[in-house]
Amino acid sequence: TNERRFLGPLPSHWFLGANLSVLPHNETSDCKEQADFQYVLFPVVYSLVFVLGLAGNLSVLWYFLRTKTAMVPANIFLVNLAAIDMIFVLTLPIRVVYHAMGNNWVFGEALCKVTGSLFYANLYGSSLFLTCICLERYVAVVYPLRMLQLRRPIYRVACCVAIWVLLAVALLYLTLRGPLTRPFPDGRLACLENFSSNSWKGRISGVSLFAAVIGFLVPLVLISICYPLIARRLLEMPGMAPGSQAARRKALRTVLVVLVVFLLCFAPYHITQVVHTLRRLGVLKGCRLIRSTYAARRVTMALTSLNACLDPLVYYCAAERLQVLDKGATQEPIQMLEWVPPLPSS
Template identity: 45%
Template sequence: MNTSVGDFPGNCSTPADYQFYLFPAVYSLVMALGLPGNVGALYMFIFKITPRTSSNVYVINLALADTAILCTLPFKIHYFLNRNDWVFGDMACRITGTVFFANIYISIAFMTCICVDRYTAVAHPHIYLRLRNSCYTVVVSVAVWVVAGVAVLSFIRVGPLDSKPGGGRPQRRSCFENFSKHEWDRRVAPYSLFSLVFGSLLPSVVILVCYPLVARRIALIRTNTARGALRVIYTILAITLLCFLPYHVVHFLHLLRRQGAIHHCPYANAIYNARQVTLALVSLNSCLDPLLYYFTTSRCKWSPSMARFRWIWARRNSGLYTIAVGQ
């Protein structure tokens, strides 16, 4: 199957059959690992871990965002197994597509909130101690969801997001891809630009700047707690560099290509293929985040008699990372 990779003059196409195997395999793995991990994390953080610190609140919201993404994956798996033929109707396409992409940026937003929270705890402990149990965390979390909700609803209400490609196959519908130039210019491009600046560029700068500063500060503290906090920081940096950064760099190139700034077919084809790979990579965030939750709030112990992993949750009064800011 040749897939169109552009709607500007000098249109290019590239063989893309690999996506029918790549996405179902990756999404199935992400669901198998991510759904129980995030649901388990939600249960533990909501019902078992006390007190409810600012970090805990952000982690709960991050797990909610991951769970929302995971709930859209069965539809996407069917879509790719059905060779990019969407059968669930226009409204389901609008909802699953917008929820999937919106929650990518919601996840980044809450990881950024955790980053700022950890930076404040280490660099400005007295301010952190005054703020960590206040309502500002809830206000920030609600603000993130409200902004995302307004964007999602406005995008859904504008019109259909599935399309009928030509080529003698009028009944085959694509979902959230193969936008016409008119639809791209009118709807997708403004949201893409907004998302790249406020949902990607700014959070990435905060994460990539604040976490090294925090790591440098913590490295001066010779305790097991500090070493554990460093592992948490490096894990979040690894998730950002593996899942989010490649996706957003390629998405920026994809935006340039769709706007006509990149015409050369080999480059356009390379961007299209890279976009498919990074779309698969960005979903891995939803199954990697539970590892972050568990490593920062629990001890992982192998139980040979039961032949399984057992998670033993420690009661820690200082919250997610237990950085001893007041000692």
């Protein structure tokens, strides 16, 4: 009596729904996701970032060590930024193998947690260190006399320690609350993806939203406020000697480079990640949304890694600018702190 009879063929999407219902309730819980381009995208991008990032950051760190300027106040945040980039690029060969094998993790749970932690440490650590550099330059340009009172390295060291501790606490919470590997339906083992619905509604969404606010939104607001003020202060400066005018142009160029690096590497990923998280929590609806955000996350995750090889460009601009400032120092008194403008003559 429970037998049902159909007068016609079933719609094709009924079969699709039936097939998906037997899959685990994870990233493909209610609609199929596919981004096969990632198996080429990640190995190519990560290999490129590994070569360029290793050469660039190693050169920067070697320069600071060779010149014994790592603890110079203007360089402390730069040293930490280079160090966290360097640590990150050393993990990329493992990620290249993972994606080249079709997202199949063969290195064990512990190494997945280590490489995953270093990926997010670089992502949010770089963002926070760039923000500290921004705030430091803002004070130096807008309040140069106050900057003289903050020249002691202890203030910057304390900020760096606080950032490392914050990163460590957040990553320990992520890694110690459960595994970061999970099998796909076809037997492959995922690392940092394919989380269950319960994981998304628990620790994953919590860490994701917390990191987006503290590691991206707050830095974005601060940088968006400070950099225009820095640019306005530099543009409003009275008549300057030729050497100082060149220094101003290079200072503005550096401001633009840092802002572009931040927006290019961090903004697309976090916007996509927040939308994807809200979809996982059921706040946003629609299969099309989850499919598009899944593919977009692949692209934006590759973009985030580019900061490891673009940050040395920031160091180069700063070093080039310092040379110009030094040449113009004979005509106007200059406070030598990266892009600090000439102090007005009394």
